[in-house]
Amino acid sequence: MMSAREASANLTPKSEPLPVTVEPLGVTAPSDESLLADMRAGHTEAGEVLVQRYYLPLIRYLQRLTGSVSLAEEMHQQTWLSVLEHLDKFDASNKTGATSGFKSWLFRIATNKANDYWRSNGREKVAKQNLRLVIDQEAPPAESGIEATEQSQKLQAAIRQLPENQRQVLLLRYYSQLKFVEIAEVVGCPLNTALGRMHKAMLRLKELMA
Amino acid sequence: MRNLLQQLENNEAVLMLYLSGELPPEDHVEVEQQLASDASLRCELEALEGLQNEFTFALSEADNQSMPPILQSLKQAAAVKRVSRALVKFQLERPQIASSQDIPVFVRSLRLPSWSYPFATAAMILIGWVAYWGFSSGGPSRHGIPEIAEVENHRGSVDEEEAYPPVIVDEFGHHRVLLPTMGLDEGDVNLVAISAGSYDVSSMFQPVSE
Numbered sequence: 001m002m003s004a005r006e007a008s009a010n011l012t013p014k015s016e017p018l019p020v021t022v023e024p025l026g027v028t029a030p031s032d033e034s035l036l037a038d039m040r041a042g043h044t045e046a047g048e049v050l051v052q053r054y055y056l057p058l059i060r061y062l063q064r065l066t067g068s069v070s071l072a073e074e075m076h077q078q079t080w081l082s083v084l085e086h087l088d089k090f091d092a093s094n095k096t097g098a099t100s101g102f103k104s105w106l107f108r109i110a111t112n113k114a115n116d117y118w119r120s121n122g123r124e125k126v127a128k129q130n131l132r133l134v135i136d137q138e139a140p141p142a143e144s145g146i147e148a149t150e151q152s153q154k155l156q157a158a159i160r161q162l163p164e165n166q167r168q169v170l171l172l173r174y175y176s177q178l179k180f181v182e183i184a185e186v187v188g189c190p191l192n193t194a195l196g197r198m199h200k201a202m203l204r205l206k207e208l209m210a
Numbered sequence: 211m212r213n214l215l216q217q218l219e220n221n222e223a224v225l226m227l228y229l230s231g232e233l234p235p236e237d238h239v240e241v242e243q244q245l246a247s248d249a250s251l252r253c254e255l256e257a258l259e260g261l262q263n264e265f266t267f268a269l270s271e272a273d274n275q276s277m278p279p280i281l282q283s284l285k286q287a288a289a290v291k292r293v294s295r296a297l298v299k300f301q302l303e304r305p306q307i308a309s310s311q312d313i314p315v316f317v318r319s320l321r322l323p324s325w326s327y328p329f330a331t332a333a334m335i336l337i338g339w340v341a342y343w344g345f346s347s348g349g350p351s352r353h354g355i356p357e358i359a360e361v362e363n364h365r366g367s368v369d370e371e372e373a374y375p376p377v378i379v380d381e382f383g384h385h386r387v388l389l390p391t392m393g394l395d396e397g398d399v400n401l402v403a404i405s406a407g408s409y410d411v412s413s414m415f416q417p418v419s420e
């Protein structure tokens with residue numbers, strides 16, 4: 001029989017970083033908040049650093065969420081334009097995490113952009129979704145120009161089949177690495193709901209991938 | 211946060227927070243104790259961890275295969291450039307936005323009080339009527355104001371009833387028109403006529419048959 005300490009040592013997740021991570025803040029790397037302050041003061045270089053820092057997690061989140069590279073790029077740009085537009089309104093102090101206030105805000109904007117898109121294209125989406133799934137299973141997405149592997153296509157198709165709210169929580173967790181409390185805030189639901197959606201999404205993915 | 215465990219609805223929620231290290235220290239210890247004593251809970255935790263690892267692995271594999279690193283970095287550079295251009299544009303437009311917001315305030319302060327509009331309208335109508343009356347009547351001389359035009363020292367005959375301004379035929383048989391101008395004398399009492407001169411308009415007339 002294992003002791004509690006041993007059990008937790010075995011079961012506690014390893015500290016390996018996930019493949020997609022936000023660039024770790026070193027000793028000299030400025031925090032998001034200080035970069036934001038610089039941006040407010042008119043230093044465009046600070047904006048570039050922020051865009052660079054969050055490019056990969058944000059673009060991949062949007063790609064998986066929308067299922068389209070070009071749409072993700074468009075939304076990425078729209079997200080940053082929204083950030084610029086509402087720069088003065090952002091207040092890091094009222095966010096849950098001290099260090100991820102901006103990240104949480106950034107992913108919330110991106111999620112809202114995707115929601116707005118789906119809302120405005122709701123009718124078309126319903127009509128085309130099934131057709132698109134069939135086409136995607138036949139051939140890789142033409143716009144990527146890269147031949148994705150069968151497994152990758154299968155995963156993308158499985159993610160698309162998830163309900164919108166489950167997909168958002170799942171992808172937010174993986175790409176933004178926000179805490180569940182923050183994810184619940186981003187998608188605007190209670191913590192229990194966010195956790196439930198995450199669990200259901202993972203189970204459903206496993207089922208679809210099998 | 212001490213009572214977070216009580217707020218969570220099911221084991222999956224508790225275990226997901228436990229795995230992600232988001233439980234408060236007291237709750238974390240409590241879960242460890244339960245794991246040590248409950249084998250089914252340990253199985254549940256292992257299953258959940260396996261599920262998470264599976265999902266994480268599948269997504270990271272898919273992301274790595276989706277695009278070669280060099281293409282990814284090119285796309286990233288392009289995206290950063292796009293956003294930084296937008297940032298520069300935004301910073302340039304900012305002062306203009308601020309100044310354009312000031313203008314309406316200034317204009318608003320110059321507005322007249324609401325009660326003055328009827329007076330202003332009445333004044334405009336009066337001015338319009340006076341102007342119309344003045345111009346359409348051909349001058350004040352036709353309305354009781356002392357006649358200002360008199361033909362002075364002209365030679366030849368003139369038919370006063372026929373023409374205004376008078377047309378005369380001079381000693382050489384030429385038709386001449388006398389154009390008077392208006393003016394005030396020094397005493398400003400009587401209006402007098404001043405001949406502006408006579409003009410030969412014979413070419414405009416047919417010779418008068420005697």
